[in-house]
Amino acid sequence: MPGPVTERLASGPPLLFDGALGSRLIALGLEAGRPPEAWVLDRPEVIEQVHREYAAAGSEVLASVTFGANRLRLRKAGLEERLEEINLRAVDLARRAAGDDAWVGGDMGPTGEFFQPLGPLTPAAADDVFAEQAAVLARAGVDFFLLETHYDLQEALANVRACRRVAPQIPVAATLTFNRTPRGFFTVMGDPAAEALTALFQAGCFLVGANCTLEAAGMLDLARHLTAHLNLPLLLQPNAGSPVVTPAGIVYPQPPDEFCRLVAAMIPLGVRAVGGCCGTDAEYLRRLREMLQ
Template sequence: MNFMWKDGRPVILDGATGMNLQKAGMPAGVCPEQWVIEHPDALKALQRDFVRAGSNAVYAPTFGANRVKLKKYGLDGRTAEMNRELVALSREAVGEGVAVGGDMTSLGLFIEPFGTESFDDIVEIYREQAQALSEAGVDFFIAETIMQLFEARAALLAVRSVSDKPFFVSITVEQNGRMLGGTEPLAALSVMQGMGADAFGLNCSDGPAEIAAIIESIAPYAQIPLLAKPNAGMPCVGEDGSSHYHMTPEAFAAYAPRLTAAGTAYLGGCCGTEPVHIAALAAACAAQTVAPPRAAAAFAATDKAAFVFDAPPPLRPAENESASMADAIADCEADDGEVVFLRLRSEEDAAEFQENQYLLRNPICLLTNEAALLDRALFAYQGRAFVSADGSTDSALAEAARKYGAILI
């Protein structure tokens, strides 16, 4: 099966899973993944309805099937088993002609220095789920409703450690248009396409008009296909606290031409979208051609903002040539888009860079000819850096830059 976008035609994804399962009888407060395993017919009926509506791919109901989420229900010891069972249910529901994606999501954790988890811990949590999804035979991986950039990076690194199947990432933003940690969508796009994501986009967050506006703002910088799974508008909250969505299928699908014109190759729905919304979307996309990715400029990013460069910056002396890494970073208070050059000379430099990186508001260029130091620094850096190998021809330096999406100059 090859459902990957390649011929200019949009790929239709599915709609909401959790909300529709609640309509089918799933009570509030239960573990959704366990409920699906115990009530498989509800999931299979829903996913078959999505396929009949026009979905080329569905997400397996593994959204919260990671050890962190499952631990709340005392099920963390069954992580691998549950992922395999849930993927098998989706495969049984849709058959071999429709792609099944391994669904992963935000963990609700924070990494040091803002929380207690290390970035290594986050990668390992995702790796455990990715391994199970890979063994279950998913056709692609989707990290969706991602709230923080470090989670997207960790999920991609985890997936790439166990599989070469396509990896999509779909972030969600707050009302200010940024991710929970303050990351601009363009910065997230820069980092994720640099690291080799196969598609980037947004889901949940808001309705199709708002999602389309964000997609249009990042499209000129996209080098990979874009993805959109908006809600069916904004919900109305009932007296019992439940959410109700009232956007009609026709109104929802009316944004398809706008999205495809901006390069959105993968389209589906999130909260409030039912099979009828997907049917309307598929019909609206039938005559649409997706604009191909067109960005050529290189652009770096911090964990918050992106910086576009027509050409790589000229090299200059590092800020820490005569100071410690920590002191040099502390002195870099500017927020003017100028590249900050930092030299990695020792493990201490790499450790201080990791600890103090969030003080940096400008793009950076790391200078080093030691591959191990570069790998450690780029693994930890929650942005996209320039790298200069100081004249070294060591292929390990280029490999580290490629793995983490750094721009080698």
């Protein structure tokens, strides 16, 4: 096993995360509307294949296929009773691919519900949902918790608190997803980027940042904004362009060279960790690794 991920982040070249899981699995045949977590049970060999693709490309962090493996999301897919099995198996699949060369991030996404009064979710319910999943991921042996694609700072903070309460010895990284507006970068709930990431860092995260929604040029602009206002360890993972609907499905049109050039431009600004989100695959990460070296 490599040493603690927190030590690696503090020294050496930028830490390279992996790329998309959902869009990659769709490209390999995951049916529309079916959660990726279902393939942890039904097609584990494909999940492991994707992890191995990223590991071979040079990714130092592999995210488990557990983004939607909390009780509320699994309930909608009819998989609620297999929560423990899915989380344990998913981490094992990532660990097999990681071997002694990469860290496994226990991926946790939002519940899919809004907090009251916009939706049914209460702080206590969110805490229960996140704590339940975090406890299983901790038992599975993740190297750190990777909280991704949160669109509500309050829900992200609830996730951080649950992870730290359940397993205070396991580091936490957290990314929000931001939209560009005429006034700057905000979550859909109106959380401003710099202030929101500061709150996550103050809550105990060792790494904070953004993923999804923005394509690479937009994420580079976000990087410029953040590094002008903050001195925090940042993780940025853009999409491979804006999605285009075609007869064959959703396509992310940005080619690897253009994507990697824009992501590499984030490093001189002080960004400490990068990777890819929707539309990226191992080829993007391989070329990004070459540029970073």
